[in-house]
Amino acid sequence: MTLEKRIHIDFLLKKGVTIPNPESVDIGPEVDIERISGDGVTLYAGTKIYGSSTLILRGAVIGLEGPVTVKDCYIGPEVRLAGGYFSGAVFLKGSAAGAGAHVREGTILEEAASIAHTVGLKQTLLFPFVTLGSLINFCDCLMSGGTGKQDHSEVGSSYIHFNFTPNQDKATASLLGDVPRGVMLRERPIFLGGQGGLVGPCRLAFGTVIAAGCIYRKDELRPGRLLIGAAPRGGSVPFSSGTYPNxxxxxxxxxxxxxxxxxxxxxxxxxxxxxxxxxxxxxxxxxxxxxxxxxxxxxxxxxxxxxxxxxxxxxxxxxxxxxxxxxxxxxxxxxxxxxxxxxxxxxxxxxxxxxxxxxxxxxxxxxxxxxxxxxxxxxxxxxxxxxxxxxxxxxxxxxxxxxxxxxxxxxxxxxxxxx
The missing domain is CATH 1.20.1270 (Substrate Binding Domain Of Dnak; Chain:A; Domain 2)
Structure with missing residues (x-):
C-alpha cells in the first residue's frame, strides 16, 4: 500500500469507517475522503472507490458479498451495494443492489428501490420501492408505481428490456408508469413476469401485469390490464433494415x-x-x-x-x-x-x-x-x-x-x- 493510500485509509478509520481488511481496499487519489461519512459506513474486502464526485453517506454497506468498484457515484444513507461495478449512478436512502450488479451512467435508484443479484442497468430510473429480481438487463427505462414495501412495482427474474434495434439505434427508452402520478406514491404497481422481455420504446400504464414468459412489443395505456404476449409465427420473410415503418x-x-x-x-x-x-x-x-x-x-x-x-x-x-x-x-x-x-x-x-x-x-x-x-x-x-x-x-x-x-x-x- 502506498503512503498516500495508507493516509486515506487511516483517515477513514479515524472517522469511524469500518474497514475489516484495510490492505484490500483501494481509494483513488482523486477521491475527496471528506465526502465519505464515518457514521456506520462499512467497506468490505475488495472495495475500490474512485472518482472525485463520489459521495458515501451514513450507514452505507459496500462489498458484503463480493468485490465492489464504485466510480463517481452518489450513495445515500443505508444503501447496500453487495458486489459488482457501479459508475455514474445515484442511490437514495435504503436502496440496494445484489452481488454481480453492473450499474452504469445515468442510473438512479430512489428510496428503498432494489435489484437482486446479477442485474445490468444503464440510464435506468427506479422510483421508490421498485424491485428487480435477478439475472436482469433493464437499461433505458423509467419505472414507477406502488405505494410501499408491500405494494411495489416489480420485474421478475431473467427479464430483458430490449433497447437496441436491428436498425442499430437506441431510441428505445420505455416509460412504465409516469412521473406526475408516480412521484406521489399512490398508484397501482406494475408487474413484469419473469423470463420475459419488453421491446422498447414502450409505454405501460399503472396496474399493468405482463404474464411470465412473454415478449411484449406494444403500448398499453389503459390501466389495470393483464397482457399476454403471443409467440411470433415461425417463418422466413423478406427484411430490409432502416425503413422505420413505425x-x-x-x-x-x-x-x-x-x-x-x-x-x-x-x-x-x-x-x-x-x-x-x-x-x-x-x-x-x-x-x-x-x-x-x-x-x-x-x-x-x-x-x-x-x-x-x-x-x-x-x-x-x-x-x-x-x-x-x-x-x-x-x-x-x-x-x-x-x-x-x-x-x-x-x-x-x-x-x-x-x-x-x-x-x-x-x-x-x-x-x-x-x-x-x-x-x-x-x-x-x-x-x-x-x-x-x-x-x-x-x-x-x-x-x-x-x-x-x-x-x-x-x-x-x-x-x-x-x-
Whole structure:
C-alpha cells in the first residue's frame, strides 16, 4: 500500500469507517475522503472507490458479498451495494443492489428501490420501492408505481428490456408508469413476469401485469390490464433494415419519455429541494440533478442520431415500396429530419421551465406545511400528503410534461398529437 493510500485509509478509520481488511481496499487519489461519512459506513474486502464526485453517506454497506468498484457515484444513507461495478449512478436512502450488479451512467435508484443479484442497468430510473429480481438487463427505462414495501412495482427474474434495434439505434427508452402520478406514491404497481422481455420504446400504464414468459412489443395505456404476449409465427420473410415503418410511434414514445424526465427535473429542483437535510444533503441533491440532466442529454442524443437516419430511411423505403409508398410516412420522416434542430432547441429550453407558477407554488406551500408536521424524511412526507395536495402536485407536473409534447406537436404536426 502506498503512503498516500495508507493516509486515506487511516483517515477513514479515524472517522469511524469500518474497514475489516484495510490492505484490500483501494481509494483513488482523486477521491475527496471528506465526502465519505464515518457514521456506520462499512467497506468490505475488495472495495475500490474512485472518482472525485463520489459521495458515501451514513450507514452505507459496500462489498458484503463480493468485490465492489464504485466510480463517481452518489450513495445515500443505508444503501447496500453487495458486489459488482457501479459508475455514474445515484442511490437514495435504503436502496440496494445484489452481488454481480453492473450499474452504469445515468442510473438512479430512489428510496428503498432494489435489484437482486446479477442485474445490468444503464440510464435506468427506479422510483421508490421498485424491485428487480435477478439475472436482469433493464437499461433505458423509467419505472414507477406502488405505494410501499408491500405494494411495489416489480420485474421478475431473467427479464430483458430490449433497447437496441436491428436498425442499430437506441431510441428505445420505455416509460412504465409516469412521473406526475408516480412521484406521489399512490398508484397501482406494475408487474413484469419473469423470463420475459419488453421491446422498447414502450409505454405501460399503472396496474399493468405482463404474464411470465412473454415478449411484449406494444403500448398499453389503459390501466389495470393483464397482457399476454403471443409467440411470433415461425417463418422466413423478406427484411430490409432502416425503413422505420413505425417512426411516429418511436418519436412519440421518446418524446413522452423526455417530457416525463423534464417533469422529474422540476420535481427534484423544487420539491426535493425542500427536503435537504443531514440525511439528504445538498451534495446528494446536486448529484441527483446532474445525473438526471445527463439522462435527458442521452435521450436527446439518441433522438438526434435517429433523425439523421431519415433521408436514408426514405430512400430505402421508396426503393422497397415503389408505387405503394405512403406519402404520409415519407412526410413524417422528412419532417423529423428537417425540424430536428428546432425540436432539440425546444427540449433544451424545456428542462428549465418550472411549469405553471400558481400550481407549483400552491403545491410547494402544501408540501412545506407537511414537512413542518412530519419532518424531512422523503417517503414519510410524500405518503402523508393529503389527496388534494398530491393531486395538485400531479397537475403541476402534468403541465410541465404536456408543454413539451404540445410544443413538439406545433413543430412537427406530421407526428400527430400525444394521447
Amino acid at each position: 417512426i411516429k410511434r418511436i418519436f412519440n414514445n421518446n418524446l413522452a419519455y423526455v417530457a416525463n424526465l423534464t417533469a422529474l427535473m422540476q420535481w427534484y429542483r423544487h420539491a426535493r429541494a425542500l427536503l435537504v437535510s443531514g440525511e439528504f444533503p445538498q451534495a446528494l441533491l446536486d448529484g441527483l440533478i446532474e445525473t438526471l440532466a445527463r439522462g435527458i442529454d442521452e435521450r436527446v442524443a439518441r433522438l438526434r442520431a435517429l433523425s439523421r437516419k431519415m433521408p436514408a430511411a426514405i430512400d430505402i423505403y421508396r426503393a422497397g415500396a415503389g408505387e405503394n409508398a405512403s406519402a404520409q410516412l415519407i412526410a413524417q420522416k422528412q419532417a423529423l429530419f428537417d425540424r430536428w434542430p428546432d425540436i432539440e432547441e425546444m427540449m433544451g429550453r424545456a428542462r428549465d421551465r418550472g411549469g405553471d407558477a400558481r400550481l407549483r407554488d400552491g403545491f410547494l406551500t402544501k408540501l412545506a406545511e407537511e414537512i413542518d408536521r412530519s419532518g424531512r424524511d422523503y417517503l414519510t412526507v410524500i405518503k402523508a400528503l393529503k389527496p388534494e395536495a398530491a393531486a395538485s402536485g400531479t397537475r403541476w407536473l402534468e403541465g410541465v410534461a404536456a408543454a413539451v409534447t404540445e410544443d413538439a406537436a406545433d413543430l412537427i404536426p406530421e407526428m400527430g398529437s400525444m394521447k
